[in-house]
Amino acid sequence: MDKKVSFDEERCKGCELCIEACPKGIIHLADHFNSKGFHPAAVTDEEQAKCTTCLLCARMCPDTVIEIFRPERVAR
Numbered sequence: 001m002d003k004k005v006s007f008d009e010e011r012c013k014g015c016e017l018c019i020e021a022c023p024k025g026i027i028h029l030a031d032h033f034n035s036k037g038f039h040p041a042a043v044t045d046e047e048q049a050k051c052t053t054c055l056l057c058a059r060m061c062p063d064t065v066i067e068i069f070r071p072e073r074v075a076r
């Protein structure tokens with residue numbers, strides 16, 4: 001399944017604002033560190049399916065780390 005939400009790990013500072021913003025509670029901090037020494041935010045492949053692409057996490061992120069992929073809407 002294609003990802004709905006992705007994180008530019010190297011730019012993340014692990015501030016957890018996106019975690020607080022997500023109404024589905026699917027964002028967590030990864031166990032590993034990025035090159036700046038922060039645990040980056042992440043969503044597991046299994047949890048991707050629960051993402052509603054609501055954009056709340058991306059709007060909250062102060063460093064534009066988060067990209068949301070929405071399916072194309074076809075005009076009728």
Ligand code: SF4
Pocket residue numbers: 005021022023024025026027043050051052053054055056057058068
């Ligand atoms: S787009 Fe919405 S549901 Fe998906 S991870 Fe972000 S806040 Fe959570």
Ligand code: SF4
Pocket residue numbers: 007011012013014015016017018019040041060061062063064065066
């Ligand atoms: S809000 Fe942005 S910088 Fe903060 S943890 Fe989430 S993705 Fe990282």
